[in-house]
Amino acid sequence: MEVVNTFMTWIFKNRIGQINNFKENPIAIQEEILFELVNEAKRTEFGKKYSFSEMKTYADFASKVPIHDYEQMKPYIEMTMKGRQNVIWPTDIEWFSKSSGTTSSRSKYIPVSQEALEECHFKGGKDMLSMYVNNYPDSKLFSGKALTIGGSLSSNPLSNESSSKVGDVSAVITHNLPIWVQMARTPSLETALMNEWEAKIERMAREVMDENVTSISGVPTWTIVLLQRILELKGANNILEVWPNLEVFFHGAVAFGPYRGLFKELIPSERMRYMETYNASEGFFGIQDQKDSDELLLMLDYGIFYEFIPMEEWDNEHPKVVPLTEVELGKNYAILITTNAGLWRYKIGDTVKFTNLHPYRIKISGRTKHFINAFGEEVIVENAESAIQVAAEATHATITNFTAAPVYFGDSKSKGAHEWIVEFNKLPDDRERFINLLDEELRKVNSDYDAKRYKDLALTAPRVHVVNEGVFESWMRSRGKLGGQNKVPRLSNTREYVDEILQMIKPAQAS
Incomplete structure (x- = not known):
C-alpha cells in the first residue's frame, strides 16, 4: 500500500x-x-x-x-x-440535485450536467485531495479507505425515463464516480445510496467498522451519529481504537465550530486534521487551502x-x-x-x-433567509455559531444541534428577546454562565445586537431551552427532512421552527 x-x-x-x-x-x-x-x-x-x-x-x-x-x-x-x-x-x-430549500417550494431540483459533474464537482474533490497532500506531504491517506457519508437517489418525479434521477448532491456524485474511486471508498455503493436513514446508519456502521479508514467525508451531524454507533458496536472508547490510521475529516454543509469539541472527544488526537469544503447542490465553490486558517479559497x-x-x-x-x-x-x-x-x-x-x-x-x-432581524439587530448565522462555540468551550459543553428565533413584544410593556433551543451531547458545567457567555459574545461580534441589548432597552437576555438528544432528529423526521442535504435551520426571523419543536417535546425534556 x-x-x-x-x-x-x-x-x-x-x-x-x-x-x-x-x-x-x-x-x-x-x-x-x-x-x-x-x-x-x-x-x-x-x-x-x-x-x-x-x-x-x-x-x-x-x-x-x-x-x-x-x-x-x-x-x-x-x-x-x-x-x-x-x-x-x-x-x-x-x-438533478434535490435540495431542501428556503423558497416556497418544498424541494428544489438543481440541474447537474455532465460538465458540472466532471469540471466542477469531481474537480473539486480532486483539488481537495491535492491541497491536502500538498500541505501534509507525510500523509498516508491513500493507504486505506475513504469513508463517504452521502445521501440517497430516487426517480425523477417529472419523467418516465429510468435514466433520469434526483437525489442529494453527494448521492449524485457518489453514483457517478469512476470505478477506481469506487474501489478506494467505503461503504458499498448500495449502502451509500440507501434512502431510509436509520437503517442506513446501522448498515454503514457494520460495513465500515472493520475497514482501514484513513479519511472521512461528510456533514458533521450525520458523521457524529455514525461514529457513535460504531463505538457502541465495537465497545470502544474512541474512534482511534477502531481506526488507528484515521488522519482527516473533510467536512462541509454546516459550520464546524459548534461540533469541534465533540469531534475531539470522539477522535482524541492532536494529529487528527480537519479540512473544510464549500460544496453545494449548485456547485463546488471553495476549499480550505491553508493548514492554519479556516478561510476558503474561492475556486475560479x-x-x-x-x-x-x-x-x-x-x-x-x-x-x-x-x-x-x-x-x-x-x-x-x-x-x-x-x-x-x-x-x-x-x-x-x-x-x-x-x-x-x-x-x-x-x-x-x-x-440570505436564515437570520434574526426582528428588532434591527441583524444577527446572522456566522454570529450565532461563533457565540455558541465560545460559550460551549468555556463551559466544557459539546453541542449536537441548535436553532434560535425572536420572541416578539407581547404588549407595550414587554420587551423582545431571542429564544434558543439547544441540544447538548455534554451539558455545560454552569448553565447560567453558558447563557451569559452566549449573550456576551453576541454583543461582541454584532454591534447592532449590542445596541439593542443596552440596558435591556429593546432586547432582554436570551432564553435558552435545553432539550434531550434526539429531539432535532425527531423534528426533522416529522417534517420529512431527515438525512442528506437537509440541515437544521440555525436562525429564523419567524417562530415557526421554534414553536414546532417546543410543541412536540414533553415538558420534562425542555428546561
Missing part, C-alpha cells in the same frame, strides 16, 4: 500548478469562463431569449440577463426534468462565473451587483452564480465575506 500511497500523492500534487494559475490570474480566468458559458449556450432556448450571440462584454451580460431565484428558474428546470433538452444548457441533463476555474450582491442591496427591486473585481474585504455579500449546468445569474441563498483578495478567499457568513 505504500507504493500506491506514494503514486497517488504524486498524481494529486500535479494539480497545484493549475490552482496557482487561477490564484495569480483570477479576473482573466473568470472572464474566459463567462464567455465560454455564453458561447456554449447561445443556441439554447434561454440563450436565444436573452440574445447571448450579441454579447461582447460583461456589461452586455449583466444588462441583458436578469437575476434569478429558484422560483424564476423553476419553469426552465421543470421543462428539462420532463425531458425537454437544450432549454438552459446545450448538452443533455438527466441528473470550475465552469462557474461569480457575481455578488451587497447585502444592504438585497431587498432592493434592482439591487446593485458587483463582479469579482469590485468586491471589498469584510463586506457581507449574497452570491450569484452562472454555471455549466444552466443556472444563469442565480441566487443560491448563501452569503459570504471576503477575507483576502490576493488570492480571493472567503468565509461563509450565513444565508
